[in-house]
Amino acid sequence: MITRSRKARKKRTAAEANPSTTERGDTFGDEAVVSLEPSPAASSGMALPLTLDRSYYGVLPPSSGGLVHNAIPQSVHAHRTATPGIVSSPFTTDVQKHPERGFTTPPVMNRMSSPFQQKPMRPRPASRMPADRPVMKLTAGLMDTYNVINKKYYKDRKERKAGHFSFTLDEIIYNRYQLKERLGMGSCGQVFKAIDTCNNKEVAVKMIKAKKGATMRAQTEIKLLTQMQERYHLTIDTSSKEHNIGMCKIRGYVYTIHLLSDILYLSTLNSYPYLIQVHLLNTFMHKNHQCIVFEPLDITLYQLLVNTKFLGISLRLVRIFAKQLLQALAYLARPDVNIIHCDLKPENVMLDPKWGGVKLIDFGSACKSSEKSYTYIQTRFYRSPEVMLGLPYSVAIDMWSLGCMLVEMYTGEPLFAGLKNELDMMQKIVALMGMPPDEMIHQVKNDRQLTFFEMENGEWWAIRQSPGLDASQLIIPSHDPMTSLKEAINRSCASKEKPEENQEEHDKFVDMVFQMLTYQPENRLRPDQALYHPFFSSHG
Structure with missing residues (x-):
């Protein structure tokens, strides 16, 4: 078969x-x-033309004939020439x-099928929009959510390792204070806006890091603030309306204008009490964190600069703030008080809009003149020369910081912006104020001497230059510090198109700052002397 x-x-x-x-x-x-x-x-031996239609794919409707709209063009196989007896097709048939x-x-299609062969596709049924699919709803934004959670996790873990308190919204600590938001975080701790549930008043809670050094500084701050309040005969009554000052965050330029207007008006009344430091309301421990409760205040002088877009404030406002800060420093410098703040800067001065005044905060680095515990003090931009050189320091270092701060409030930018290190900071000071006196340099220990200075020709001291500088970048000490200071302030004001101030008042301001920035601490302007400077005496 x-x-x-x-x-x-x-x-x-x-x-x-x-x-x-x-x-x-x-x-x-x-x-x-x-x-x-x-x-x-074929009989004549001619090449067979390649004619493609749906039979090429093995499927041909009954009514079709010849080429159709989706036939493969002849150019695809135009290079191929059919020979007699050879079928001009990419596949052979049985x-x-x-x-x-x-x-x-x-x-029957051969195993060597055409690369253009396609299987007929069934029409897709009408489907829902992708966004309406349950799988899309369950996974939409999944990576974004993961990234946010992941970032927050590692941020919280880093803060916990650093000893910071892990904040939870509306958490009640000490069975009394309900935490609402974190207002700021520094090297020693965090500050929270909170509600005192005993009287429903707003307070500021400073929570110190759970580290031994930070806790010791906080306890020093508590001790000094308590002594000053007792000496100043301040009674803390949290139910008093005097302390019911709404705490707020930065509210922008318009709010700043209203705030400064209130301060200008209240300062003319001369009726506000000179309360130099923020009021201490309570202290306690919570989960190994030293907590200090303060009265709520408004914004810092640095936040004020932010609101002015770092254009600075008027000389009139500078005079008001300077007078109050000098009164505060004069009180701290009294022999019976004798406290050095050690960290005076715009971030540590807060505005009290109710009384039109300013208050000092953050006494964590403060100390008694007779009980100096730290050598690494003051923020770099406001650090005095004697601290950088490792020499003994006194209340005079706060006057140096105040001089730098007043110029920054006026011009909107730091006077000595030593961004890199202490050598960079000293170079900025020398370029503006000249070289420190030789007798001051001779008191510096050898290792610190070589950090900042070098002997030229064995005859005089010169500022050490940073490596890799060309001739145009070398630091040249100023030979006329007063003129250099005035030019630096004028240059900063001109670059920001500040309204012109009275030239006489401007010169008085520069003269007062110049006396605050004297190298020798014993020759530096004292707070009580500065209050009688012509910059203030002509305005009552």
């Missing part, structure tokens, strides 16, 4: 024996079949005839 496959092979052999054949598509049902008929072109059954089988 001859099988069907053997019959197919015989038919294929017969077709190959007759080379004058070509393909033509006939239809069988809904599929294309191929019949073999002689071709004149044709089986069944005359007894009255039909032929469709062509």
Whole structure:
């Protein structure tokens, strides 16, 4: 019995024996079949043109004929030339005839199929919009959420390792103070806005890091503030309206204008009490964190500068703030008080809009003149020369800081911006104020001497230059400090197009600051002397 496959092979052999054949598509049902008929072109040896239609794909509708809209263009295989007896198609066909059954089988595609062969695709059903899919709703913003949570986790972990208190909104500590928001964070701790649940008043809670050194500083601050309040006969009554000052954050330029207007008006009345430091209301321990409760105040002088976009404030406002700060320093310098603040800067002076005054905060670095515990004190921009050189210091270092701070409040930028290190800071000072006196340099220990200075020709001291500077970048000490200071202040004001001040008042201000920035502490202007300077005496 001859099988069907053997019959197919015989038919294929017969077709190959007759080379004058070509393909033509006939239809069988809904599929294309191929019949073999002689071709004149093939008989003459001419190349067979490549004609592509849907039979090329093995599918041809009954009513179709010739090329259709999605047929492959002839240019795709134009480089191929058909030879007699070779079918011009990317695939060969196996044709089986069944005359007894009255039909032929469709062509069978070879294994070497066309790269253009595609399977018919079923039409996609109408689907929901992607955003409406449950999977989209469950995963939308998933990476953003993860990144936020991840960032917060590592930030909180870093703060916990540093000893900071982990803050939770509306958490009640000491069974009394409900934490509302964190107002700021520094090297020693954090400050929170809170509600005293005993009287429903706003307070500021300073939570110190759970580190031994920070706790010791906080206890020193508590001791000094308590002594000053007792000496100043201040009674703390948290129910008094005097202390009910709304705490707020920076509210922008318009708020600043109203605040400064109130301060200018209240200062003319001269009726506010000179309360030099923020009121201490309570102290306690919470989870190894020393906590200090203060009266709520408003914004710091630095935040005031931020609100002015670092353009500075008027000379009139500088005079008001300077007078109050000098009164505070004069009190601290009294022999029976004798306290050095050690960190005077705009961030540590807060405005009290109710009384039109300012108050000193952050006595964490403060000390008695007779009980100096630290050598690394003062923020760098406001650090006095004697502290940088490792020499003994006194209340005079606060006057140096105040001089730097007053210029910054007026011009909007630091006077000595030593951004890199203490050598950079000393270079900025020398360029403006000249070299320190030789007798001052001789008192400095050798290692500190070599950090800041070097001997020129074995005859005089010179400021040490930073490595890698060219000739145009070398630090040249000023030979006329008064003129250099005046030019620096004028240059800063001119670059910001500040309104012109009275030249006489401007010169008085520069003269007062110059006396505050004298190198020798014993020759530096004292607070009680500064209050009688012409900068104030002409305005009562």
